[in-house]
Amino acid sequence: MNEPIISVDNIHKSYLMGKDAVPALRGVSLDIQQGDFVCLMGPSGSGKTTLLNIIGGLDEPSRGHIVIGGENLVALSEDELARLRLHQMGFIFQNYNLLANFTAFENVEAPMVLARVGRKERKERSTALLEKVGLGDRGHHYPSELSGGQQQRVAIARALANDPPILIGDEMTGDLDSETGFAIMRLIQELNEDGMTIVFVTHDPRMATFAGKVVNLRDGKLLNELPADEISQMEMVAHDS
Ligand SMILES: Nc1ncnc2c1ncn2[C@@H]1O[C@H](COP(=O)(O)OP(=O)(O)OP(=O)(O)O)[C@@H](O)[C@H]1O
Numbered sequence: 660m661n662e663p664i665i666s667v668d669n670i671h672k673s674y675l676m677g678k679d680a681v682p683a684l685r686g687v688s689l690d691i692q693q694g695d696f697v698c699l700m701g702p703s704g705s706g707k708t709t710l711l712n713i714i715g716g717l718d719e720p721s722r723g724h725i726v727i728g729g730e731n732l733v734a735l736s737e738d739e740l741a742r743l744r745l746h747q748m749g750f751i752f753q754n755y756n757l758l759a760n761f762t763a764f765e766n767v768e769a770p771m772v773l774a775r776v777g778r779k780e781r782k783e784r785s786t787a788l789l790e791k792v793g794l795g796d797r798g799h800h801y802p803s804e805l806s807g808g809q810q811q812r813v814a815i816a817r818a819l820a821n822d823p824p825i826l827i828g829d830e831m832t833g834d835l836d837s838e839t840g841f842a843i844m845r846l847i848q849e850l851n852e853d854g855m856t857i858v859f860v861t862h863d864p865r866m867a868t869f870a871g872k873v874v875n876l877r878d879g880k881l882l883n884e885l886p887a888d889e890i891s892q893m894e895m896v897a898h899d900s
């Protein structure tokens with residue numbers, strides 16, 4: 660077996676609310692191989708976003724280890740973490756998170772500016788990426804002049820700007836009608852077929868069918884790691900409410 664591209668080892672995460680520690684993750688371990696297409700599912704509050712943000716180096720665990728491409732995230736400085744995020748991962752969010760005062764082209768170009776890519780190469784790559792997501796003719800539009808699906812395509816092109824091996828998506832089709840959502844998932848599927856490792860969260864079982872592997876979270880733990888009696892108790896609570 661090859662070294663996993665993402666290795667999550669016994670991650671715990673608690674958030675402080677006043678004096679109380681709210682547990683969001685309670686010992687999650689997960690290996691993801693290069694080229695995997697992984698979907699995280701689970702009820703609201705089960706820890707999906709927390710796990711995704713820790714994998715993406717946007718949040719740090721309270722306990723446990725996370726290794727991405729051989730680098731131990733917990734040991735990295737802020738600068739090193741920022742460099743890893745810039746080159747190793749692309750992020751896609753539910754609300755697109757585009758810069759409103761930048762055109763589609765400038766949004767795609769932005770991560771390349773941060774990575775100090777030269778102007779000529781930026782222009783060529785931004786143009787090619789917008790064409791890849793089917794928006795070759797929309798580069799000069801601002802986000803407010805684009806539909807939700809088009810904005811998410813710009814966000815995908817931006818996520819690909821520095822050619823990262825990993826793509827991370829949190830509810831990336833959550834604000835889109837199902838047809839547009841499927842089109843976005845087909846685009847993501849093509850990226851996976853080209854070798855990208857994809858980790859995404861969805862509430863929608865239809866979107867989960869695109870993944871090669873579905874990982875279920877309940878109450879801050881992976882479902883397959885929970886004792887059976889705890890699962891059946893939770894299912895009963897879920898049915899009662
Ligand atoms: N910044 C924070 N401060 C305090 N508690 C937090 C914070 N972020 C998350 N939590 C708590 O951690 C738990 C897991 O939250 P998380 O956002 O990971 O859930 P989720 O599975 O993504 O839910 P949803 O499907 O609603 O997006 C929840 O109990 C939540 O209240």
Ligand SMILES: [Mg+2]
Pocket residue numbers: 707708709
């Ligand atoms: Mg969430």
